[in-house]
Amino acid sequence: MREFFKKMKLIDFLTTEVEIQKDEFVSIFKTKVEEGRIGLLSEVFDGFTSSKYKFKGHVGFDEFKIKRRVLGRRFDATVVSGNYRQKNEKLLIEAEINGLDMVKNSYFSSFIFYIIFVGWSITVGGDTDKFMLLVFLILGIFTFFVPYFTMRGNVKKMKKELEQEFYNMTKK
DSSP: OHHHHHHTTSEEEEEEEESSOHHHHHHHHHHHEEEOOOSTGGGTTGGGSOOSOSEEEEEOSSEEEEEEOOBTTBOOOOEEEEEEEEETTEEEEEEEEESSTTTHHHHHHHHHHHHHHHHHHHHHOOSHHHHHHHHHHHHHHHHHHHHHHHHHHHHHHHHHHHHHHHHHHHHO
16 A cells, blocks of 8 residues: 555655764754644644744654644645664765655545445436436545645655755755
């Protein structure tokens, strides 16, 4: 299933090297990330709180797990987890960007429910239900493909944003 998500571009990887010492990088990285839990329920009130931080999560000495904070009405469930290690004078950062991490269960359970409902409508329904079936098919396209393209775009945007953030951390 993981390979399927990679092919669908809902999971991507970022590997980069920056010229900085690990302890210095970790201390700078901690100033950019608000320490807190990452989860669907913990994000409910994030849009109503103000913070100077762009990211929320955990930054440790060897690994990190972060996500972009919820800003206003824009919800982004993309989670980045990774590690870093010193390689001579450079720091090697390896990260996995997962666009499905927090919404996977709800997204696929609603998809299964939708398939069961459409299947039931086909087998039980009469002539009057053919119009409803068409309506549900159109609704299904919007319900499942719009979030897919949104999650895919969020993964791509997060990858570019992290590359920029890591570069900027070394220049200060």
